[in-house]
Amino acid sequence: MKIADFRSDTVTRPTPAMRQAMAFADVGDDVYEDDPTVNELQAAAAAITGKESALFTASGTMSNAIALKVHANPGDQVLMDEDAHSMVYEVGLPATIAQVLTLQFRSNQGVPDAKAILEWVHPESLHTPRTSLLVLENTHNRAGGTVIPYEVCRDVYNMARHNGVAVHIDGARIFNAAVASDCTVAQFASCADTITFCLSKGLGCPVGSVLCGPADWIARARRVRKMLGGGLRQAGILAAAGVYALRNNVDRLKDDHCRALRLAEAFGTSTKIQPVSAKPATNMVYFKTTLPAGTVCTRLAEQYNVLCNPTALHTFRMVTHLDIDDECVEMAVSGLKAICQ
Numbered sequence: 001m002k003i004a005d006f007r008s009d010t011v012t013r014p015t016p017a018m019r020q021a022m023a024f025a026d027v028g029d030d031v032y033e034d035d036p037t038v039n040e041l042q043a044a045a046a047a048i049t050g051k052e053s054a055l056f057t058a059s060g061t062m063s064n065a066i067a068l069k070v071h072a073n074p075g076d077q078v079l080m081d082e083d084a085h086s087m088v089y090e091v092g093l094p095a096t097i098a099q100v101l102t103l104q105f106r107s108n109q110g111v112p113d114a115k116a117i118l119e120w121v122h123p124e125s126l127h128t129p130r131t132s133l134l135v136l137e138n139t140h141n142r143a144g145g146t147v148i149p150y151e152v153c154r155d156v157y158n159m160a161r162h163n164g165v166a167v168h169i170d171g172a173r174i175f176n177a178a179v180a181s182d183c184t185v186a187q188f189a190s191c192a193d194t195i196t197f198c199l200s201k202g203l204g205c206p207v208g209s210v211l212c213g214p215a216d217w218i219a220r221a222r223r224v225r226k227m228l229g230g231g232l233r234q235a236g237i238l239a240a241a242g243v244y245a246l247r248n249n250v251d252r253l254k255d256d257h258c259r260a261l262r263l264a265e266a267f268g269t270s271t272k273i274q275p276v277s278a279k280p281a282t283n284m285v286y287f288k289t290t291l292p293a294g295t296v297c298t299r300l301a302e303q304y305n306v307l308c309n310p311t312a313l314h315t316f317r318m319v320t321h322l323d324i325d326d327e328c329v330e331m332a333v334s335g336l337k338a339i340c341q
């Protein structure tokens with residue numbers, strides 16, 4: 001029986017072609033930097049982001065943890081959106097692993113205001129902690145997969161640099177941002193010192209992220225990755241999926257965006273269920289319902305084989321990805337119409 005799984009773009013399973021690439025990957029011991037496929041992935045990621053160097057990591061969370069630890073010392077202040085993934089979903093790692101103070105700013109649907117953030121930057125003094133890092137999330141997950149436009153990223157970066165603050169982009173879905181705008185991944189990445197992107201989301205890989213930045217910074221990141229238990233050995237089996245995805249799974253992200261738009265547009269005039277954004281920017285649709293979101297999601301799963309997650313009492317999220325086809329969208333639309341009529 002077909003199940004339409006809209007819970008996240010992390011639920012994709014590798015295609016036969018991706019598995020083939022993984023099965024026949026050349027491998028070596030990556031802690032010795034001997035794995036040719038990891039090296040190939042890292043070189044490709046550095047080229048795509050326009051950075052000097054790159055590091056394969058186990059996950060987006062690990063990349064963000066490494067970025068915080070390398071950019072900031074314990075006790076430093078790190079600026080991030082109050083709804084950033086690192087604030088909400090990374091089990092408090094800024095406080096525990098990186099031991100930094102987070103200064104949370106409000107954004108407009110994920111889009112920050114460079115001037116407003118400037119107010120928060122502390123110069124180092126006898127009394128105040130140093131503000132050493134600003135984190136941008138692009139696309140912004142909890143804001144609905146919104147894209148922070150290039151011009152905004154550039155203004156924020158200029159402001160940060162002017163004040164001696166480094167910028168890290170949590171670009172878990174930066175390829176979605178690039179495909180949805182007329183801006184390349186390298187242009188977005190040029191607005192930050194470091195950037196990470198996930199292979200295991202829209203790009204359809206089973207595991208992994210890549211952290212990109214200056215060569216000396218990545219050398220320090222490599223030591224922190226080892227400290228966190230992320231020094232993998234014959235990791236080329238995993239990296240091969242990434243190499244495959246960068247070649248084959250980027251352009252198709254536009255199909256995910258079209259399907260997200262179709263989902264949102266199907267409920268344009270309903271009073272009982274409404275997309276939070278009438279035109280979702282990328283592959284996420286947040287819906288508001290008059291019924292409790294938990295009830296809607298349970299009934300969708302039990303009666304229509306459609307999976308999605310509540311995000312608040314009356315809000316739930318649907319994410320399109322490689323394993324969501326047109327039939328899945330039809331299943332979701334007809335199920336939701338029947339439940340929310």
Ligand SMILES: Cc1ncc(COP(=O)(O)O)c(C=O)c1O
Nearest residue numbers: 059060061062085137141170172
């Ligand atoms: C914006 C963002 N950053 C980071 C992560 C963490 O990625 P991972 O699940 O690979 O740890 C996610 C995961 O959904 C995310 O949405």
